[in-house]
Amino acid sequence: MKIARLHGFKDICYPETEKLRLVESSITDVFKRFGFSEITIPILELSGVYSTGLGDTTDIVQKEMYTFETKGGEWVSMRPEGTAGVVRAFIENSLYRKSPVTKLYYSGEMFRYEKPQEGRQRSFNQIGAELFGSRDPLADSDIIAMLWLAITELGLSDHVKLELNSIGKPLERERYKESLIEFLSPKKDSLCENCQNRLSTNPLRILDCKTGACREVTSDIPFSIHDHLSEQSREHLDALLFSLREKSIPYRLNHRIVRGLDYYTDTVFEVTTDKLGSQNAVAAGGRYDLLVERMGGPQTPAVGFAMGVERIMLLLEKTGTRRNSPGKKQIVCVIHIGENARGVAVKIADGLRKKGLRVETEYENKSLKSQMRKANRTGATYSVIIGEDELRKDLFSLRNMKTGEEKSFPLKKLADLEGHGDFRKLL
RNA sequence: GUGGGUGUAGCUCAGCCCGGUUAGAGCACUUGGUUGUGGCCCAAGAGGUCGCCGGUUCAAAUCCGGUCAUCCACCCCA
Known part of the structure; x- marks a missing residue:
């Protein structure tokens, strides 16, 4: 029997460990200034935490989780992302009773059974933040400002762009999906093979497709998600954009952004780069006002995001950005x-x-x-x-x-x- | 899950197409270059089952088949 590391897993040795820790502390330092405090949660959870949290039709849940049965006969999964576990902990520890707003951050390894490639391993580190208890656009704005400051202090603000969108509430999204299907079905033949399938499974993703043909078709769509948003959602978005401008945060509104996880409502955003091949997202997040309730907690609005630590390190390396190491120890x-x-x-x-x-x-x-x-x-x-x-x-x-x-x-x-x-x- | 590339020294790689002397280079490492002094330079040394298994051949790192690993792209996502 060969003793070797698992496919898609990595050992991190000395100089890199140092850089990793430096990146982490640079980020969490910003989080603390925004009043976030750390929470640690288990790497292993009952599989239900993720299937109801992320939505059991998502790719992550359907084919990317490390799931197995314990000796006790419980089905458990290694965490593929942080939010669902944090929400579970938020509910289980009754944190909503302790103060009206709860600001948490976490940092740790996530596991997804995917085929590895540049910027994508089967185990990777994420640092994320979640803000519970406010549905005000200023909360979205605050959390995006925090993400942007973390990116800026890493020295990466010139190498990434911040894109955001509103995907409204589930009902609004359904109506949008219907109009999309209606519009795209006649043009089905000009879509790529993948998107022809998506038309029935996940029409929103077609907007995200990179192939030229699909881009052409979708650029002709005479309406956008914004036309389907409720007044409330639209006002939320407007207030958020206004606040971001006040803070001079260079965002780009991109109505093609859709996220892979079910739990988002209204605001979604991504920090992307064109320097890491196809794994272009270094951070992403959004608002998820329905998730806490869906997981058995009290109605609690929330916003959050996660950053991919390895991707940030790759980007730092590729762009030659040097973090000023805090005075080499003598x-x-x-x-x-x-x-x-x-x-x-x-x-x-x-x-x-x-x-x-x-x-x-x-x-x-x-x-x-x-x-x-x-x-x-x-x-x-x-x-x-x-x-x-x-x-x-x-x-x-x-x-x-x-x-x-x-x-x-x-x-x-x-x-x-x-x-x-x-x-x-x-x- | 689908397609393509690559596996030779600790690291980066050459050699492979056109089989044939002890398989090479650079960096790193060790030890020296007069008694107890670093960086530069010079010299010597150590270090390799040529991913693995099988086949062809008098002969395989080199050709063929398989296998494993890894990377990239699709997909998906952080």
Whole structure:
């Protein structure tokens, strides 16, 4: 039996883990400023959480979930997205009783059984935010502003665009679907094979089709979803757009946007890029006023979104956007020459670490030259050198790796050091 | 689920079409280049079941079949 990682799964090793954490904290830092607090929820839920949450006709539920039966005979699924679980937790912990508005964010791994390709793995990280308890357009506006600020602080605002739309309430959408079918059916033959099927399964998606032929047909449609919106939905959209303009958020209204999940009502939006091949969405979300009730909670309006962490990292890489890493931590190398010095070096390293410094040492009895090379490679700013000479006189040599200056000091001086700044005073 | 590409050293790849000496390069790694000093340079060294299985052949990294993995596109989505 071969021991290997599952198809579509990834290990993340050192420099990337650092970047991942940096991206995460950059994003969640913005969320906190908007008053969102973290919630963690299980990776595994009863399958019903997702089938009633996302809608059991959606692709995600129908063919992309990792679903299996437990020993106890329950059907469970690994989470394919965050919202349904958060809503379940929101209801189950009666968070709606604690304050009229609840603002939550989450971050973690999601699982979907899809064929992997660029920007799409079977397990991937999402950071998302959900705002419960307000149906005011200003809530939509706030959450979009938060998403946009997170994107901006990542340095990506020039590489993505924000598109939004209103898809109204289910009834309005049904009527729109009907008109679409009515309009498109006579022209069925000019649609691509896929869209001919969609005509009966999911006509809204035809608007999203990228093939030229379909685009041509759909561009002739003399009406849009907006013509089918209720007055209430239209006012909601107008107020949202007004607020976004007030905040100078560069949105584009795109009536072709439809989302793959059933739970959206009125506002939907996507942050997309043209730099990641066909996996072009880096973040997406919308309003879902009916979901909480559908999952057994009290009537509660809500808006939220999720960001794809790996896609954001890919985009950062492709666009050469550097996140300014928060001041590289200073490194000290403790170098030893000779068998006797080794033990002393280890003790010194230990002492310095207790003072909060990052310290590297060599375990083996290696040459000074090789230890210096290593110090250089690890990017040490200072080296502490303990050799036979130093040992004899109770000294240590301190070398500034940048300037090459080197001086000796009494060993007990190390005990008085308070952090890295004190090295700088010495040399 | 459907189509196409690619699997050779830790990494990036050359060699394959036109089978034939010990399978290569760059980067990285180790050790040296006078006694205890890094970055540059130089030298040496280590490191490979040529994805796997089978076939053709005197001979296969190279040709053929299968298989697995991976990437890309469709689809779907973050």
